[in-house]
Amino acid sequence: MNEKxxxxxxxxxxxAEYxxxxxxxxxxxxxxxKLQGFQIGVEWRVTKDNLEKFMEKLIKGDFKK
Known part of the structure; x- marks a missing residue:
């Protein structure tokens, strides 16, 4: 895994803070x-791309209740 x-x-x-x-x-x-994440050991991570996709859907109101 590189630095980027x-x-x-x-x-x-x-x-959560963001x-x-x-x-x-x-x-x-x-x-x-609604948000794609994955586990590394016992901790969860979210990629920048998945967070951006989530934000776009949230802003557009694309989530079903």
Whole structure:
């Protein structure tokens, strides 16, 4: 993994801070399939691309309730 790839990965607490929601909410988004994340060991990560896609859908209101 090169340096750019490392910086394009966010921890759950970083995603929560960016979205201004709780960590639990981020885990809920992942569980619901709204936000794509993956595990490295016991910790979850979200890529920059997946976070941007999530934000686009959130802004457009593309999520079903």
């Amino acid at each position: 790839q490392k910086t394009d990965l966010y921890k759950i607490n970083e995603v 979205l201004r929601v709780s960590r639990r909410t981020v885990y809920t988004y992942i569980k619901q399939g």
